[in-house]
Amino acid sequence: MGLNVQLLRDSFALVVEREPEVTHLFYDVLFRRFPQARGLFGRRTQREQEIMLRDMLVAIIDHLEDASWLGGQLGALGQKHVGYGVTPEMYGWVGAALLETLETIAGADWTPALASAWTEAYAAISSLMQGGVQPSVG
Numbered sequence: 001m002g003l004n005v006q007l008l009r010d011s012f013a014l015v016v017e018r019e020p021e022v023t024h025l026f027y028d029v030l031f032r033r034f035p036q037a038r039g040l041f042g043r044r045t046q047r048e049q050e051i052m053l054r055d056m057l058v059a060i061i062d063h064l065e066d067a068s069w070l071g072g073q074l075g076a077l078g079q080k081h082v083g084y085g086v087t088p089e090m091y092g093w094v095g096a097a098l099l100e101t102l103e104t105i106a107g108a109d110w111t112p113a114l115a116s117a118w119t120e121a122y123a124a125i126s127s128l129m130q131g132g133v134q135p136s137v138g
Ligand code: HEM
Pocket: 037, 040, 041, 042, 043, 044, 049, 052, 053, 056, 057, 077, 080, 081, 084, 086, 087, 090, 091, 092, 093, 094, 125, 126, 129
């Protein structure tokens, strides 16, 4: 089953247009829901981290149909995360916080189709970051 690329792109564009500080909101949600994640961060300022995450999400959305880019970039990013002390369980925290953030910003425009498209996309991304094979990407 392939990802719903158009739906993901359109909804991401809508979210960023409504809330350019989407990743600032994301960290608020993450640290409120999972305060235990806070201690992992701090190599960079929160602002730098927000920009790096936003730029990476934009790049991922731009490359949803480019399996070799996704495999290379996300594999390398996942390796760095091992070095940051990120464990598989934590991917669930970030997924929940990301979905909640997107849903909050999209508001009345959030639909069950969007929820499942983003759930699948996040699963594919986290699988690639953790070195898994994800043949449905691309
Ligand atoms: C979709 C999944 C994720 C994406 C796209 C993502 C993206 C990024 C990016 C772009 C960076 C900085 C760039 C770099 O180090 O090269 C970063 C750093 C980091 N990420 Fe993630 N990440 C993801 C999942 C997670 C998860 C599950 C955790 C666990 C809580 C996490 C915790 C961290 C930490 C601790 C840093 C280092 C922050 C610091 O500088 O102190 N990330 N992430």
